[in-house]
Amino acid sequence: MDTKQTTSMDEFLKGLWKENPVFVQVLGMCPTLAVTNSVINSVVMGIATTFVLVMSNFFVSLFRKLIPKQVRIASYIMIIATFVTVAEYIIQAVSLEVHKSLGAFISLIVVNCIILGRAEAFASKNTIGKSVMDALGMGAGFTFALLSLGVVRELLGNGTFAGIPVFGKGFEPWTIMILPGGAFFVLGAWLLFFNYLKQRAEKKEKVLV
């Protein structure tokens, strides 16, 4: 029992850090670049993607022995699309304004390769419990990555944090940061930073060995 718990926790943690979908696997670039122009957008996108990930991983894992190999991708896409549609209605019901600012990107969660990737690479081969933990971890990692970009971009590009002005009146917004170009700059900087951390950790390990 004890060992099983640690493995579930590992499944969760690997998505957050060691196999972070954005910073390590470099997956799901479309929403990462497109919707991270504000903190609120990043959070909602992260939560919506996590919801779809958990639900699709759960059902893919549940049906993994029933779905014939030949039609598995089509089946996964159907499951994913269903929950994206559900998520879209829920977001509309919760807040019309948030739905407006995310626009088409909610429907585009369908083609986020993190979700299909986890369904194919993990949920189709593992138990329900592990699959859900994996989805939660990947979702949390994705949300963390979106936030890392969203906070920097909103702060520099608009001078606000989640809509609250941070700097004084004299601050001239760095508009490029909330435009598509800024997304590439910030993502590049974060990738550089995370790779630097990784390299440093590897070097240390070598020295120890």
Next chain:
Amino acid sequence: MSSTPQMPIPQEKEVTSTRMILTMAAIGLLAGFLIVFTYRTTLPIIEKNRQEYLERAIFEVLPDATTKKVFIVTPDGKLEPTTDIHTKAPKVYAGYNAEGKLVGIALEARGQGFQDVISLIYGYDPYKQAIIGMKVLESKETPGLGSKIETDPEFLANFKALDVTITPEGKIVHPIELVKKGKKTHDWQIEAITGATISSRAVTNILRKSTEKALPIILKNLEVLENSGTATSKTTG
């Protein structure tokens, strides 16, 4: 991926077409149920949100109004009161103050923006013959640039008293026009946002077209609107 434990892949079996079709059909059926269920559950909430949003916008563009009445434009150019909020006919929202006096009319308008359709609502005061407020309801303009048409206070100040005086023949004396920032000299001009000229022009065009079409109808039917107000300060909506 060596860290992820994997179960052995079961030995390949012959799968019949029937089984594949049945699996897909079963998943499709479940998916259908789930989507329709969510749609049914969330629809009333979503409609309520939309209605509230519109309601708030109406009173925002008609600051003096306390109650409103909805009218539809009939095909022969008349205004008729309606209670059906789902009607497809063009709608006119008349705003009244506590004494039941008409204080303005809110109109919806839409047109092409920089990226997608912009839809907006504006308040019209038939006595001042001017637009007294404007709010963008929906737009997908460039964030940080074109999206300023929704938030920029200097741009929105253009719509506090925008002259749309109309001749008895139903022609607007000075059609609304766009000028560069700092070049506004007349009451019928809108100052563009620097860096968002196309979005500013889109708003200008939407307003110009809508006022040219709708204002003559409103002025022709002004009596209908004036006489529909009820002097109750208690009821709203």
